Amino acid sequence: MNESNNNAESKNTPLGGLGVKSPLGDLGVERNNNAETQTPPSGGGGVIITTSQLIKRFPMGKGEFTALKGIDLEFGIGEFAGLIGPSGSGKTTLLNILGSLDSPTEGEAIVLGQSVSKLSAKGAARLRKESLGFIFQSYNLLQVHTVFENVEFPLLLLNYTAAERKKMVMDALEWVGLTDKVKSKPPKLSGGECQRVAIARAMVKRPSLVLADEPTANLDAANSHNILKTMENLNRQLKTTFLFATHDEKVIGYLKRKIFLKDGYVDKDELVNN
Amino acid sequence: MWLAIKLAYRNLIGAGLRTWLNVLVLSFSFVVIIWMKGIMVGWDYQAKTDMTNWQIGAGQYWHENYDPYDPFTFDESHIEIPELLKSEISNQNITPMLIAQGTIYPQGRMQSVVLKGIDPTQKVLYLPSEKLDTAITALPAFVGQLMASSMKLTVGDRVMLRWRDENGTFDAAEIEIVDIFSSNVPAVETGQVYIPLDKLQQMIGLENRATIFTFNENFKKENTPDGLVLKSKDELTKAVDDMIKTKNSGQSVFYFILILLVMLAIFDTQVLSIFRRQKEIGTYIALGYTRRQVVGLFTVEGGMHAILAAVVAAAYGIPFLAWQAKVGFTMPVDTSEFGMAIAQTLYPVYGVGLVLATTCIVLIVTTIVSYFPSRKIARMNPTEALRGKIQ
Incomplete structure (x- = not known):
């Protein structure tokens, strides 16, 4: 699936605001954008995600619970968008399907040109491994691994050499300002630091799409803004598509596109003009 | 992986x-x-x-009638020391042993024993046979630690021994314990009394005869003498x-x-x-x-x-x-x-x-x-x- 991975531009500009180095360093490693080229609603390149009449039902007792009730959406490359809604609105379910961690009951979700429902377990794992980055509410770091090892993990799966891995991990930690915590383990880090490690881990392989599920839910305001600025800068510099699931006002304030979900439907889809 | x-x-x-x-x-x-x-x-x-x-050396020749678990076979389990083995006996590569039944009376008690006649000069087994080469008035004998413990015998004790000769006639003599050995091999200790081979041969009237022949590693087995059965080390340690x-x-x-x-x-x-x-x-x-x-x-x-x-x-x-x-x-x-x-x-x-x-x-x-x-x-x-x- 990743034969056309190299259609992203390789830049080497500093990340604005944070004063950190560009993630696209001089390793010659290019970002995994293999989406079709269509005009996106708010991004700058082709379409990266398309969902049509997406329905997801879960068994509940003797009946069923419908979490998604026919979602039609399209996301372009480089979007900084969010699925907004209260608990039970279906945002995490949608994120899981787009992340190929779950499959729809009906309808179709095309992510990076691949239909999630038609992917084999191996194919879905390859999609996640090569093109997707995940950021979770509770960080989901490997507790017994150091910061370096956590960030290195996706690169191990992609068979980079040790030298490449070291360079890319150090670059990613530089973006998030954690080069001094390389040998620390997650239990020794603050919540904000943990989430920054999670961002570095999600970004280290230069994925096309980052899916962030309530990334600031466990953080205070200052840490939340710091994290969001980091992600915003990465989005701007790398054209990485960020898709959030959130109901946090702080996150909502940064989004360029807000999709409001209500009871499994898209209630409102609005673009934010800068 | x-x-x-x-x-x-x-x-x-x-x-x-x-x-x-x-x-x-x-x-x-x-x-x-x-x-x-x-x-x-x-x-x-x-x-x-x-x-x-202590017991079997590198192997043994047994008289064909000999069964260590059946004392009734002892009377018929002896053979004249074969010419074939004599040179090896004098070379200390084989030691003959005559086996007979007997009874001892330690401290008024009666105990059936196996009498083993052993050459005091033998070097094939670790048994302290050289202790039998002594000049005392009684018949010299040594026993194992197990036997000594059960019979409450110590070195220097004199005990009455009774046996039957080849004609079935009972005879008796006093033995003196000249040594007590400890071997880790109960089969050479329990219920056994060792006396000089020539004395036992005389006592029973079986001059120049033996029941088993134990050889060491230097002995080259060629032909098994008539009337004897070769018992290999593997067989004996089975x-x-x-x-x-x-x-x-x-x-x-x-x-x-x-x-x-x-x-x-x-x-x-x-x-x-x-x-x-x-x-x-x-x-x-x-x-x-x-x-x-x-x-x-x-x-x-x-x-x-x-x-x-x-x-x-x-x-x-x-x-x-x-x-x-x-x-x-x-x-x-x-x-x-x-x-x-x-x-x-x-x-x-x-x-x-x-x-x-x-x-x-x-x-x-x-x-x-x-x-x-x-x-x-x-x-x-x-x-x-x-x-x-x-x-």
Whole structure:
């Protein structure tokens, strides 16, 4: 699936605001954008995600619970968008399907040109491994691994050499300002630091799409803004598509596109003009 | 696979105390299994060596009628010392022994004994036959420690001995205990009285005759003299082999318990890991691992416990096992009354095969036991796992 991975531009500009180095360093490693080229609603390149009449039902007792009730959406490359809604609105379910961690009951979700429902377990794992980055509410770091090892993990799966891995991990930690915590383990880090490690881990392989599920839910305001600025800068510099699931006002304030979900439907889809 | 090994190693080392507790239990099993097996091999070796030294030499010729378990055969189990063997007897490569029945009366009690006539100059067996070469008025005799204990005999004691000659006539004489030996071989001690061969031959009227001929390693077996049967060393030590085999199967229960301990330790760890590390499992899957790869990772982690345990076991086990091989294991109770060829101190003997086989068995068992609980991961819903929800 990743034969056309190299259609992203390789830049080497500093990340604005944070004063950190560009993630696209001089390793010659290019970002995994293999989406079709269509005009996106708010991004700058082709379409990266398309969902049509997406329905997801879960068994509940003797009946069923419908979490998604026919979602039609399209996301372009480089979007900084969010699925907004209260608990039970279906945002995490949608994120899981787009992340190929779950499959729809009906309808179709095309992510990076691949239909999630038609992917084999191996194919879905390859999609996640090569093109997707995940950021979770509770960080989901490997507790017994150091910061370096956590960030290195996706690169191990992609068979980079040790030298490449070291360079890319150090670059990613530089973006998030954690080069001094390389040998620390997650239990020794603050919540904000943990989430920054999670961002570095999600970004280290230069994925096309980052899916962030309530990334600031466990953080205070200052840490939340710091994290969001980091992600915003990465989005701007790398054209990485960020898709959030959130109901946090702080996150909502940064989004360029807000999709409001209500009871499994898209209630409102609005673009934010800068 | 290499990645799974690398990650498993990181996970195990990172888990710290939890890992090392399991590793210690496993390493303990390694060392104990090897030590116990070593003791059994050592016992086998010691029993055979003692039997060779004290009882059977490198083999024996028996009179064709001789049956050590049937004293009624003794009267008809003697042969004139064959010409074929005489030169070897004078070369100290063979020693003849005449066996007969008798009765002693220590402190007023009566005890049936086996009388063994032995050449005082013989060098084939460790028996202190040279002690019989003494000038005392009574008939010189020596007995084993077991016999001395049960009959309450000490060196210098005089005891009445009664026997029957070749015509069936009873006769009696006083014997004096000139030595008491200790051998670890009950078969040469229990109920046996050793006296000079020529005296016994005279007492029974069987001049120049013997029942068995024990030879050493220097003796070259060519033709078996008429009326004798060759008993090889293997044949004569078969009883010991059988006994060790029986003991080994008895000990299998203990090995099984140890292996069970290993299995339980690993199984518990794996089950606990799968419950406690749901979020981690979900994360592996989210980052691009297939569920099968996660199963592989957890299985390798389990197997790696055994490898770490082998390393830890080597660290303290090798010095311990070497020390045991040197000083031996002294049995906590008196073994002389066990009725079998067992020394008070056993020296374990370890072979490469024993160490490799034990390591392989523990490694295979650990990996298999790790795999079964890990299979549960293959049925996990990754979205639930990511939230750490127990499934």
